[in-house]
Amino acid sequence: MHRFSSIFHGSGLATHFSETLIWRHPPKKGLATTTILLRFLLVLIVAAFISSLWVDTSRFSVDNSINNTVIIFQKRQKPPKEIIIPLNCSTQNQTQTCPTNYPTTFQTQYPDPSSKASCPDYFRWVHEDLRPWKVTGITRDMVERANKTAHFRLIIVNNKAYIERYKKSIQTRDVFTIWGILQLLRKYPGRLPDLELMFDCDDRPVIFSRYYRGQNTTAPPPLFRYCGDRWTMDIVFPDWSFWGWPEINIRPWDSILREMKEGNNVKSKWIEREPYAYWKGNPFVAETRKDLLTCNVSDKQDWNARLYVQDWILESQQGFKQSNPARQCTHRYKIYIEGWAWSVSEKYILACDSMTLLVKPHYYDFFLRNLQPVEHYWPIREDQKCKSIKFAVDWGNNHKQKAQEIGKAASNFIQEKVKMDDVYDYMFHLLNEYAKLLKFKAMVPEGAVEICSETMACMANGLEKKFMVESMVKGPSVTSPCTMPPPYEPKVLGAFYRRKVNAIRRVENWENTYWDSFNKQ
Structure with a gap:
């Protein structure tokens, strides 16, 4: 037996040690052959697994470069490419108009798991707020009766927004509420159905449920506002300050x-x-x-x-x-x-x-x-x-x-x-569920004006313009809205x-x- 010093290099790490040298028989040829066959079979099994229907091979990669070990790892998907569409403001000598080149259809560029996630649980209150019209639906007469206190009527037809104004709200509540709806149209172009609604920008709800009880009473007028209470039936919508309060x-x-x-x-x-x-x-x-x-x-x-x-x-x-x-x-x-x-x-x-x-x-409020x-x-x-x-x-x-x-x-x-993405998705689902109840075809009334981000922000000044630009949706979303949860079961709500x-x-x-x-x- 001899003693010796040697330096071994393995995996890039040098180790210096002294060891007693012991002579051993070389491995048998049959044993080496068996080892090679086992490794070969392992590679075949993994390859078969990857190619099976249970695995989406487009999402995985195989690496066997380290010690002949097969490693499966998930490929990193390319991030969705965002489309930015800036404001298209005309010169001062021209009348500001809405652009005609903004997308009117919605298409996700990449499947995103987050787009299929369920919405936060408070989205269920959409169903409760619209329950008064679940059986009767919403007629044009019901909508017209809501204009007694409304500040404006919103009309969406073919992905374009129109406003019929009745009176001015406190400060810029109406302005930034309308601005928020326009940003929703920019975020999900082509996804909002045609609709008409009345919006009241004052504080207290006014559609008292006690006037609409019993089989012989008419259905309540659908009126949107920022808050509700246990005695009223106003439809709750996110408030103006989400887009700024100048x-x-x-x-x-x-x-x-x-x-x-x-x-x-x-x-x-x-x-x-x-x-x-x-x-x-x-x-x-x-x-x-x-x-x-x-x-x-x-x-x-x-x-x-x-x-x-x-x-x-x-x-x-x-x-x-x-x-x-x-x-x-x-x-x-x-x-x-x-x-x-x-x-x-x-x-x-x-x-x-x-x-x-x-x-x-x-x-x-809504949450x-x-x-x-x-x-x-x-x-x-x-x-x-x-x-x-x-x-x-x-x-x-x-x-x-x-x-x-x-x-x-x-x-x-x-x-x-309650991030802005959640606020927009709540608005999206509320307006979609509301539109499903309409029993009439939405039409642009005489006197209504087409409105878009350009006609609002380009003409604004000071903090009003600054906050509009700051809160503007830059372009169409690359993901779909969250998935709307079902209504509460009566026992669960109780x-x-x-x-x-x-x-x-x-x-x-x-x-x-x-x-x-x-x-x-």
Whole structure:
């Protein structure tokens, strides 16, 4: 036996070691032949597997270059090629018209698995909002009766949009609502059916269900607006601020959502925030907000609330620098309270990572109905706001991990399920389901005007134009809308409501116990 030093090179790695040399018989020829045959059979089996009907060979590749080992890996599909179609603004000496070269058909360039994904669960409320017309359908007379309070009529015929205006809305609500619908047409050209609808841009719903009960009553007029409640039948549609709110310098939703996500992850960790409940707004639009101000901190009492009155005149003079909702995630808890009706502030508050303290709401927008107490927000009593807020903050500061989880669940819901793609898909399915109920052929009435992105954005100025350009859909989508979920089964919907009620009662019981023990001290 001899000792030796040697350097072995294997797989690019040099190893230096000393070893006792032991002579061994060379492998038998038959054994080597068997090994080769086994390897050959393995290659044949894998090849047969790949070519079978169970495998889409266009998506896979085979590599046997490493140690004769066969490796199967999935090919990376080419990313879909986006088509960008810019605004085509005419010169100042010409009348602005709608372009005739925009695509009128929708075709995905690549099959994308995400395009077949099911829509978020709150899309089911589309079926509930349209249920009043499920049996009767929607006649032209029903639509005409909805114009009593409507600000405009929208007509879509052959993928072109027309507007018949009745009156001006508050600020630019009507302008940016129409702008949003035009962006939907750019995103999914040729996919929206012909239709007519009436839209009311005011706050409170007006189609009261009590007037349309019983077999001998007429069906309600279908009227679109931004919110609903348990006593009305208005059809809920995403609000104008998703495309920007120039009057108070709030940017389009996509931009704010990115800014808030960055702030939540980097700039403002929950544990480092002020351990109080924060609210800032206009208290003079509703008695319930005036009542909220009594919960503010004072020399006599601290209800764990830090409340601020928004001075809109001063803000406008300062360029609304203190009104950016993405910069108001500075407290562990944020209060949402309705104004004259539902409030646009809701989505910005829920996206903050703070635990939302939701004062008992009476109105809902298109996604709020799916949120659950103690999972996405903390319920606050309407008639005992101060006590309820103090308990909520004390509970959260004593259960920091759970409070963070509630805040995170809400912001995740907003970030992941209320993105602009989701907003457009909700609009898409709502308008499609609505159009299925129409019992008449949509027609462009005399006096209606064709409208498109060019006739709106090219003629706009200032922040109005800036936000239109910023929120404009650049071109047709390369993927299809999400798949619409089926309606709620009555038992499932009943269980959903019971779960919500039971969670609120549980919190109220905790709160009662807290104050009982506090009063005994």
